[in-house]
Amino acid sequence: MSFFEHRNGVLHAEGVALPAIAERFGTPTYVYSRAAIVSAFRGYRDALAGRKALVCYAMKANSNLAVLDLLAREGAGFDIVSGGELARVIAAGGDPGKVVFSGVGKSEAEIEAALKAGILCFNMESVPELERIDAVAKRLGVKAPVSVRVNPDVDAKTHPYISTGLKDNKFGVAYEHTLDLYRDAARRPNIEVVGIDCHIGSQITEVAPYVDAAERVLALVDTLEREGIVLHHIDFGGGLGITYDDETPPATGELIRALVERVEAHGHGGKTLMFEPGRSIVGNAGLLVTKVEFMKRGETRNFAIVDAAMNDLARPAMYEAWHGVQAIAAPAGAGERVDIVGPVCESGDWLARDRELALAPGDLIAVMSAGAYGMSMASNYNTRGRAAEVMVDGDAVHLIRRRETPADLFALESRLPG
Numbered sequence: 001m002s003f004f005e006h007r008n009g010v011l012h013a014e015g016v017a018l019p020a021i022a023e024r025f026g027t028p029t030y031v032y033s034r035a036a037i038v039s040a041f042r043g044y045r046d047a048l049a050g051r052k053a054l055v056c057y058a059m060k061a062n063s064n065l066a067v068l069d070l071l072a073r074e075g076a077g078f079d080i081v082s083g084g085e086l087a088r089v090i091a092a093g094g095d096p097g098k099v100v101f102s103g104v105g106k107s108e109a110e111i112e113a114a115l116k117a118g119i120l121c122f123n124m125e126s127v128p129e130l131e132r133i134d135a136v137a138k139r140l141g142v143k144a145p146v147s148v149r150v151n152p153d154v155d156a157k158t159h160p161y162i163s164t165g166l167k168d169n170k171f172g173v174a175y176e177h178t179l180d181l182y183r184d185a186a187r188r189p190n191i192e193v194v195g196i197d198c199h200i201g202s203q204i205t206e207v208a209p210y211v212d213a214a215e216r217v218l219a220l221v222d223t224l225e226r227e228g229i230v231l232h233h234i235d236f237g238g239g240l241g242i243t244y245d246d247e248t249p250p251a252t253g254e255l256i257r258a259l260v261e262r263v264e265a266h267g268h269g270g271k272t273l274m275f276e277p278g279r280s281i282v283g284n285a286g287l288l289v290t291k292v293e294f295m296k297r298g299e300t301r302n303f304a305i306v307d308a309a310m311n312d313l314a315r316p317a318m319y320e321a322w323h324g325v326q327a328i329a330a331p332a333g334a335g336e337r338v339d340i341v342g343p344v345c346e347s348g349d350w351l352a353r354d355r356e357l358a359l360a361p362g363d364l365i366a367v368m369s370a371g372a373y374g375m376s377m378a379s380n381y382n383t384r385g386r387a388a389e390v391m392v393d394g395d396a397v398h399l400i401r402r403r404e405t406p407a408d409l410f411a412l413e414s415r416l417p418g
């Protein structure tokens, strides 16, 4: 079911026509569908119904407080990677007791804040990190809950920049060193071993790499239990892909059924199963509305210069990512091949290339599938204020982040004294 559809020739988000949003809030504006986010989240929740499970939304994908609030109300936990993200969870009314803390470089201050907030688990990635968590826990007189992020060395068959489960990635603990790290952790009085986790990459469109990784992780769980190290949860990470163009990722339920089958085959069906999805919750629940400023005829290519740019949506510039582009109102004339580019002073500032569209200055277009890693990766390059964000809920539109003004952008800066 699509939450963004053309009705009477005009693209809508749920019950709201996008030109009305552009009129009221300006452009560029990120538009999210509340129902789309809830529906994607429930895909996980329903597939896990009846078992002990926790879905920790990987908030790096989209960390707007309204998105977090919505998911917290649905029962989500959160996968965080910084003290800043923990502060957002708390500000949004999320439960720190449902937070897992991932990432290779947790600072002492971040570990301390997480222990004080009472998070569910640190997903540890190295021996020095164990030592650091142990030292902070000792100083605070508490026991730190940990899990080891295993690098299962499987190929997730995705873009090299977002593949994380191969030997030469910086992520996770090498498979052959995992048992030693668990033994070390289990001996420390201020550490409590609670789980195991892995995350093999992002925008994964096949079940097989997940099952391969699960087999390796479950074999470790078996060995640990034989040694008397009993885990409370198994976390299979995030990474499930979405359809940007013609990809056909498995449905959430299909992925979960395949993993549950392996878990049960190993006799671990009674443990809490966890996931850390980001993109598959919010990716197709958002789009970016932008306005055509100029049509420019080049020597070899034609350009539609729009008011959104690489600072708003970095994925095309960073990964040559493909996003669908749709005219918001029915085109008047015949289409032509155009590149959709922004006003930033970089050749890499493009949002889409070689698309057949009939555009004129003033037209609105939607860059699709922009709900994940869109606004959360936006910057202020070229002193461009970041876009507004709105959440549509049926016929209602809520402004969930106002557009930044130039004064916002230099509010933290100072001129020299004297």
Ligand code: LLP
Pocket: 058, 061, 079, 102, 103, 162, 199, 201, 202, 203, 237, 238, 239, 240, 276, 277, 278, 279, 280, 315, 319, 372, 373
């Ligand atoms: N868990 C961990 C430990 C992660 O590192 C990530 C994403 C996730 C979960 C969520 O993965 P997802 O379900 O969203 O695939 N900026 C890139 C994606 C980077 C993903 C980083 N890690 C992009 O725009 O494609």
